[in-house]
Amino acid sequence: MLATSSRICVVLALATLSSSASASPGVDPPAPVLPPIFVAPFQESMDYYIHTFHTKGVLYFDATSSSERMDREDGVADRYCGTARPFAGTFCSHLIVDSKRYLLFPQKDHGLGADSGYDCCFCCSAEDGCGVLRRDFLSNATFVGYETLNGTRAQHWREEGLQENDYWQTDDGQQRPLRLLQKPNDDMVFLGFSDAPIGPSVFELPKSCAEGRKCGGTCALVRRG
Template sequence: MNVVGVVFLFLVLGVVGAESIRLSPDPPSPVLPATFTAGFDETMDYFGLTGATQGVLYYDSLKGYERMDRENGEADRYCGTAHLFSKTPCTHLIVDSTRWLIFPQRQSCCYCCDSADGCGIVKRDFLANATFVGYEEVNGTSVQHWKEEGLQENDYWQTDDQKPVRLYQKPNDDMRFKGTDLKPIDPSVFQVPDYCSSDKQCGGTCSFLRKRASRSVSKSGGRPKGILVE
């Protein structure tokens, strides 16, 4: 084969290769595992209040339960506004469509909001309309990168078997997961403490969400549209 023929062959193979890459289908949209436990490292910046903490997320969509423990809730926009400038552990616990904020060291608990306010558990397909950005390497592993506009820009990374790797709600909250356990979760994890009472309502962000829902109902005559909160 002469030189012209070789060059032509390479050009053809290059075009075919590029076309196959361009036409390769995107992975299916992210769906959270039905039940899982995952540790995480988190950095937050809300209203000029910055912080870093560690925690654990427990998620059981089959029962409609979710729990998120943070070693320090000061920079969380819910815990940190319920107890201002308080460096103390804080738990979000969602049971029966009700979100509680629990401060175990203080033996304190308050009612935050419920599913009508947009405070139910995160939906498994909360990124159903996300755009696939591509594959990226994280800690030596190739993972999927997705992006979706919501209340803010959400960037999400997951493994091919749809285990969460990272969730970055720009520019406020960056959560990096440390392993995912798919085993069933002991029901006691989602037990609401005896000292929780709906008579004691959380202030701060929780109060804003409750008032926002009330205004929506008043104007529309129906239930407000749910929003994603963590």
């Protein structure tokens, strides 16, 4: 998931990574800051010891409107989607608007859009640590070095938390996200990037969200009230 917390809740291990240097000469580059608006498709793997789950998705991020959306083709291994609908194995979206995080499940198909075709439940709010990801969520990260990721020169950063988080971004001044690894089991690789404006319909709440139904599972554990 990508939250106000200092990490994006998602993962994957499909990158070919080779180290080109253990540290940069001279002064380290500035800490990562996410672009204000971007869309990035990704592949994700989640390793739960006896089984590894794989899925694909798209991250929509717009800091200018404090909105964020993450679509997964299969949310069964996501700790929020997968516990709100245990073992369902269905498309799931995290949608954050107005400082509130919702989970969206399509009722009929895997199409996108804000309409009554979605089953919606309220997960948690920014007060619970469920708001939009901060652009500077890695402000305290340590620079590891320069590496080559799938043929792209990258900066490798690491931040210690409840678990070790490794993050790679492009070393071209644009700071495009390339990979997020939340050790030991969450690995997300970004497969593309666009900084074009995002249409407002992407962040529009489905009508079913007005019903006020609350999600169970992990959402209920982190939600206050």
